Amino acid sequence: MSWSLRFLGVGNAQAAMTLGSASAVIEHQGRPVLMIDCGQEALAAFERQYVGLPDALFITHVHMDHVAGLERLFFATYFDPARRGKVRLYVPVGVLPHLQSRLADYPGVVAEGDANWWDAFQLVPVTRGFWHGGQWYDVFPVRHHLPDTAFALRLPGSVVWTGDTRPIPEMLAKFADAGETVAHDCALHGNPSHSGVDDLEREYPRGLLARCVLYHYASAADAEALRARGHRVAEPGECLPLSGPAPGMSR
Ligand SMILES: [Zn+2]
Numbered sequence: 645m646s647w648s649l650r651f652l653g654v655g656n657a658q659a660a661m662t663l664g665s666a667s668a669v670i671e672h673q674g675r676p677v678l679m680i681d682c683g684q685e686a687l688a689a690f691e692r693q694y695v696g697l698p699d700a701l702f703i704t705h706v707h708m709d710h711v712a713g714l715e716r717l718f719f720a721t722y723f724d725p726a727r728r729g730k731v732r733l734y735v736p737v738g739v740l741p742h743l744q745s746r747l748a749d750y751p752g753v754v755a756e757g758d759a760n761w762w763d764a765f766q767l768v769p770v771t772r773g774f775w776h777g778g779q780w781y782d783v784f785p786v787r788h789h790l791p792d793t794a795f796a797l798r799l800p801g802s803v804v805w806t807g808d809t810r811p812i813p814e815m816l817a818k819f820a821d822a823g824e825t826v827a828h829d830c831a832l833h834g835n836p837s838h839s840g841v842d843d844l845e846r847e848y849p850r851g852l853l854a855r856c857v858l859y860h861y862a863s864a865a866d867a868e869a870l871r872a873r874g875h876r877v878a879e880p881g882e883c884l885p886l887s888g889p890a891p892g893m894s895r
Contacts (some may be wrong), residue, residue: 647886649827652689652879654859656831656838656868657709660685663707664880665730666860668827669693670799673729676684677777678702678734680797683889685810686711689881690858697721699777700732702783704807705794706742714747722754722764736783738792753846768794779889784819786812788837798824801890808860811839811847820852824889827878830858832866841870857884 660666660838665683679690690698697720704710712734721727728786734742735853748761756779768774773782775887781799786809788794795811798804798819801892804826806812820826834840844853859878861867867877878884 647671647799647802647888648674648883649805649825649886650693650883651827651859651880652679652686652693653683654861654878654880656860656862657707659862660709663861663864664689665712666829667710667804668859669698670803672777672885678781680704681710681807682713682717683709683714683715685744687716697727698731699727700733700734702770702781702797703736703739704744704805705739705788706794707771707808708746708748710808711743711747716762718747718753718761720758725732728764729766732764732768732776734768734776734783736770738785738794739795742771742793784815786810786815799886799889802825802886802888803827806836810834810837811843813840813852815849816848816852820855823887824855825855825884826852826887828856828858829860830870830875831854831861832869835847841873841875845873 647801648704652667665687670678676694681704682701693726700832720830721731753759753761770783783795785797786794788808794807796806801822804820804824806828830839836841857876857878858870859865870877
């Protein structure tokens, strides 16, 4: 199978130590194409899996279980002349001020001085989507805390990654309408920032639920409970085959 989605971690913020921080990699022919989010545990999982560091990342939002690995990636990238300034960071414009204030603006980026955090990266600000490796990726807002601070990613015809979110039926009606596998935030119990399984069962049609693969849960026992209700649930490290991107859907 030439396209796949590898879950680097599937845990919520409290479960990141055991289930990994929520993150995945879109792969083509077994090679990493795009890492989605970069919590501390996710970066370690990436290094273990691919014996190297990511060349391209999409950031959904700036909770630390999604971006804490970026500081270590900065050091590994800035001090490597072959990689400095070449690691692409696709960041939604609404996310950028928060990434700037939580990571990039910290004084004294390196001990020696004479460095900006962004010197390590190639920033690509994103609104409705972006091109990467010859493919178009859609980006759209989700429901996680303040409006316009958290975003989902779609490789048309292939996969949707919701990031952290409440149910978003109106968005998935538009952005998951081509048979995509939908990797969705879901725990056994929802809260004002995350989806619970009751929420998804109430808000999503059966056909969409059948395409969902759930992640961002609290424990292995919760994963079993979700499976017992008939849902697909991702395991840490699991690699899911995907349909190839739909060629006619590039913008
Ligand atoms: Zn979050």
